[in-house]
Amino acid sequence: xxxxxxxxxxxxxxxxxxxxxxxxxxxxxxxxxxxxxxxxxxxxxxxxxxxxxxxxxxxxxxxxxxxxxxxxxxxxxxxxxxxxxxxxxxxxxxxxxxxxxxxxxxxxxxxxxxxxxxxxxxxxxxxxxxxxxxxxxxxxxx
Numbered sequence: 001x002x003x004x005x006x007x008x009x010x011x012x013x014x015x016x017x018x019x020x021x022x023x024x025x026x027x028x029x030x031x032x033x034x035x036x037x038x039x040x041x042x043x044x045x046x047x048x049x050x051x052x053x054x055x056x057x058x059x060x061x062x063x064x065x066x067x068x069x070x071x072x073x074x075x076x077x078x079x080x081x082x083x084x085x086x087x088x089x090x091x092x093x094x095x096x097x098x099x100x101x102x103x104x105x106x107x108x109x110x111x112x113x114x115x116x117x118x119x120x121x122x123x124x125x126x127x128x129x130x131x132x133x134x135x136x137x138x139x140x141x142x
Contacts, residue, residue: 004033004102004110008133009040012102012112015132017044019125020116027116027125030055031102034109036063044116051115058099058122059113060092066108069099070123098122100130104137 009031020027021044028043028051043052061069072095075082097119102110112129114122 002104002107002109002137004031004039004104004133006039008136009110011136012129012133013040013042016112016114016125016129017042019128020044020114020121023117023121023124025117025121025125027114027122028052028055029125029129030059030113031129032056032059032063032111032113034063034107036060036111039110047116054094054096054115055098055113057092057094057113058096058115058126059111060099061094062099062101062113063108063111064093066101068097068101068123069093069095069113070097070119073097096122098126100126102130102133 013029016029026044026047028047030041031039033039058069076095098114101108112126114125
């Protein structure tokens with residue numbers, strides 16, 4: 001199993017920033033390790049200060065539940081079985097798109113969370129970060 005190291009987290013952040021700039025988003029990016037601990041984070045110039053908490057919360061959600069943070073949106077609506085789950089653990093989990101688990105093979109080794117744009121933009125930026133990790137890992141293996 002590969003560990004998500006600081007150098008990989010920095011590589012992911014750089015890819016996320018590039019994607020964010022290309023689509024015109026001032027994003028906050030958070031990368032967590034396998035245990036859900038923050039490895040690295042960046043808030044682009046003029047990004048919302050509150051975006052940090054959202055980015056970290058989306059990453060926590062993706063890590064803890066081993067699924068994209070948007071997976072749960074339909075289940076948390078009023079009248080649905082997981083309504084109000086975002087209040088668990090003092091609001092640690094953020095059930096909005098933009099959080100993705102980071103995998104090495106079948107293992108979850110961390111997560112990335114993005115905040116700053118519309119949900120689809122945050123998801124695209126998170127996908128760019130994960131793709132950068134996979135590309136970097138594939139190059140090391142080859």
